[in-house]
Amino acid sequence: MIGAITALLICQLAGELVSRSLHLPVPGPVLGMIMLLIGLLVRERTHGTGGQAPEALEGVANALLGNLGLLFVPAGVGVVLYGPLLARNWAPIAVAVLGGTVLAIAVTGRLAQAMLKRFG
């Protein structure tokens, strides 16, 4: 388990280092995700593991992702800091967040379904 946690942290650290040293607009953890994916694919190629990730890594990932919502709570509570700013612009913000999100999900979903049907 410690090995799996260390692997996740190493990928994140490597992602942060690449992102910061090359001034990339992508956050470190997203680069870390890509690195881990490449690592797993390379491992499959060289070890012939047949698409099975290491068990310990699966366990840690499931524990983290099974409660992913919890991890957004501390940052979410930060909305209290922006209360006055949000209150001053509440109408356009509410419309853009509600309407924009609902509209974009509908359009993206329809587009993705059509594209997947046509191009596989």
Add this chain to the structure above:
Amino acid sequence: MSQELAEIWVYLAREPLAALTATLLAWMAGLRLQQWSGRHPLANPVLIAVALLAGGLLLSGIDYRAYFAGAQFVHFLLGPATVALALPLYRQWRVVRRSVLAITVSIVFGGLFSAASGVALATLFGAAGDVTASLAPKSVTTPVAMGVAERLGGLPSLTAAVVICSGIVGASLGPMVLTLCGVTDWRARGLAIGTVSHGIGTARALTVNPTAGAFSGLAMGLNALATAILLPLLWHLILGS
């Protein structure tokens, strides 16, 4: 007696223990309420936990920074959890690889459409320029969104709040909207939620369907990349500033 209470209060305010416990309790209350409601989409556990804790902070007069000093240990796990999204993606890799074109086009177009629709609606309702710029990157994960907002002349702190709200709206209403629009393909549902509602939407998608979860995580990552690169370019091209 009151001095003893004051000492206890000082201890609780200084150590991360109380903030951590409160965060976990609020999250469990959120999960419990979600269960009681028969998994009603509006009973989103992130929304409930945030509302409980924000209400608690406002009522007790505790500073957010004091709360976050403790809760940051939970917050820290977001990084490793984002890296861990590689696993559901890896499990679905064969499915993903077959549809690279369809996936990329959907995410890039969906991400830009999300930004455009937010900007258009905000402008229509008379938002000031810096507020509009803060709303443009509302669909991407917070660190990217704040960076993009800064380059567009927006207010990064407002963007952070807007991103969280968009995530909660998408996670709560997204599944209903997709069902209403007849989007039944789990891959497409995941792509839409992840593109528009980043990690908070992905958190929900993962609990509903493994395919949707993997595609949602992929969409979150790819849209972060696409928006970070394309949005500032298009913004300056269109507004010519």
